[in-house]
Amino acid sequence: MRFSEKSKEHLDACRFCWMCRHICPIGNATGLERNTARARALGLSMVARDAVPYSDDIINNVYECATCGACVKECVTGWDPVMFVKEARLGAALDGKLPDYILKLINNFNEKGNIYGKDNDPAIAAAGASAQSDTLFFIGEDARYNTPQNAIEAAELLKKAGVDFTVLDNEPNSGYSMDFMIGAAAETKSVMEECAKVLSKYKTVICYDAADAKVMKREYKEWGIGLNAEVKTFTEFVSGLIKDGKLKVKKSDMCFTPQDSFLLARDLEETEPMRDILNACGCVTEMLLNRKDTMLAGNLIMAEYMGDVMDAVARDRWVNAKNVNAKTVVTQTPAEYAILKRTKPEGIELMTVEEAVLKCL
């Protein structure tokens, strides 16, 4: 495993620093010392010095990072553990050292077009308003294969606003999951290029899942992958529909607590559209660690190989919600919805943002 000079610099800065320990959702859930940016950096810095081999258990530790960027946000001097984690994953792929559980997901992708190895739900394609629109509603891999009902409801909401949009039966993969698993590999770029080709036929792409919006808006641009369509996040788009009066929302007596997705809050710097939506529907109560400081509440890719830890991560977030007497937690991504749903305690509700709006029409 050979690291770039940039990664080595970041590894050496982070290897003896614990300042972000408290904010790591995985470390908080497991209590394991290895689930810190410092431990990962120390291990990899020792690999870079040939003091230890890039062995299975160091590689496994690299895959225990959610790449949520809480540590990056916390670091006042700008060190970036996500950057070296992604490089280490790429290195594992290039060295032929990917763990079996990652290889399985990649094999699923190669065979079925999605890492979950599931079949397409025909109800999703039928959710589109038109086959010929210049607006594409991009469902994404997580929702399509894990929470299809949410995507169908989201499409329903767009229809109620009179939005003319298409949903693709054979929707391409955005490349988010490949980027998560193997970073900037040629295979990841190839998936993204294929996706960009299809998306470029449309004027506007509304991304239901912030994960897809994130790679389209960031990685595509960074890696020079041409995408002509304008990409909008679902929350940004729905917030616009409410502001423009296309969705007539009645303010209810419901009180919502947003679960900010790090993909929106940190990666895309979008925090207010969801609050605008929820404030139109009722009132908003914030929980600890909101907006850019948000704490991850679940990742479906990681749930494939460390499901127990993902459940513990979500349970920690439920504790934060309960501590402010939240009535209804509202999510922005299918991954967080799915994991929060399976760990939901009694006496507190969970909704997607579209569910909240549909209740208030």
Next chain:
Amino acid sequence: MKDFLFDMIATELEDAVGRENCSTRTIDKLTHSVDYFWLSRMWADRGLRMPEGDFIVAPKDAKETSAVLKIANYYKVPVTTWGGGGGTQGGAIPVCGGIVLDTKRMNKIYDINEQGMYIECGTGAIYKHIEWAANERGYATMHYPSSLTCSTVGGFLAHRGIGVSSTKYGKIDDMVLQMEVVLPNGDIIETSPAPKHAAGPDLNQIFIGSEGTLGIMTKAQMRIYDQPESRQFRGFLFHNMTDAFNAGRELLQKFKPSVMRLYDEAETASLIKKIVGVEKKGAFMNIAIEGVKEMADLEMKILLETFGKYGAEDLGSEYGEKWWKEKITFFYPGHMMDIPQCFGTMDTIAPYDKIENIYWKMKEAIETNFPQAKFIAHFSHWYEWGCMIYDRFIVDGKDVPQDPHEALRLHQSIWNCGVRTAIANGGVVNDHHGVGIKLGRLMKEQYGPAMQVFEGIKKQLDPNGIMNPYKLGL
């Protein structure tokens, strides 16, 4: 250890804490072998592996901790307790191998007691997390060290930590009510239900600062406080440190600010200039006053009058507020000293009649004997009777031997020189980082025959000597 016996012990430990909480993986052993101690960092930087534990074990409570200690005692396997690993003295390094007992699974918050004004929690809780829990109810822990986000409740207790608001709220040993402790033989005990009493010596204070050599603290009741109605800052520039000490001592006979930090001219011209933006020459002092607004306003008036008598230039509130906002920024990589530099904080404490002399003697000793070293200091925890020096030596990377053994020799000789000078002039081995393996040898020099008290307690509680060997000079 032979494979067969190793496996036997491993399976017993797995039985005690669950297989998933007992690891022999390289990544776990590696990450529990390097703490914030410069020597462990330097060793890793040179591509060398520090001594590692054989088993990394994470019990969930006192009962499981007890089971682990019984196994360790039977097989006479060393046990090193690991909280956050943020200690600077090598206290958490498993120098003899054996079991590393990681406390972070014991992170439960059992009770936020608003009547008793305390949070009861496992000692593996990260202090920032109990601060969050207090904040959610409108309270604060008032324990704000630079390692707030890095370290555990148990880590602070084990090394007698301190935060920046100590002058008003006290040290960690002032902030604890009752504790649960597992003794080396596996017995689970509780200290007195209240910290102030006449029921014999204070059990809390026997285990606080014992660095895992006498037992393992597993649960603690930590004090919480009302959030202050008003927190006001004021920065001052003194012509010299003598005036600042006199002003500080006089102020503390009148009331207690929360933050009091005096920087020597060298640190004012370096760190304070860089982070806070003070450009002028002199000794910068930052004061924070907090509490009920009416009282804070009055205290501010007294502060200005008192410091005015000593010729302090009033820099207003801006620098102090900036300092408060940036108080942890100082310690991030890029601002803080780091490898390849060789550095250390030789904090000590003494009454006002000795403290300034200790500063000058230590500065002279370090700068004379090690001309390659820079000496900077601030004085950050103040009492009615004295204060502490947070003095640091820094040797530029170019002057640090690449050979790890030679680098170790240089480091040790600077420490010997600095701490022996402090002791000779009325200071103590350490103020708030603890002793660890770094300063163990110097404990005997400070305490002399008094060391037998510690040794007697150690012998009684830990006859097999399994608990954190070679730490604290025990």
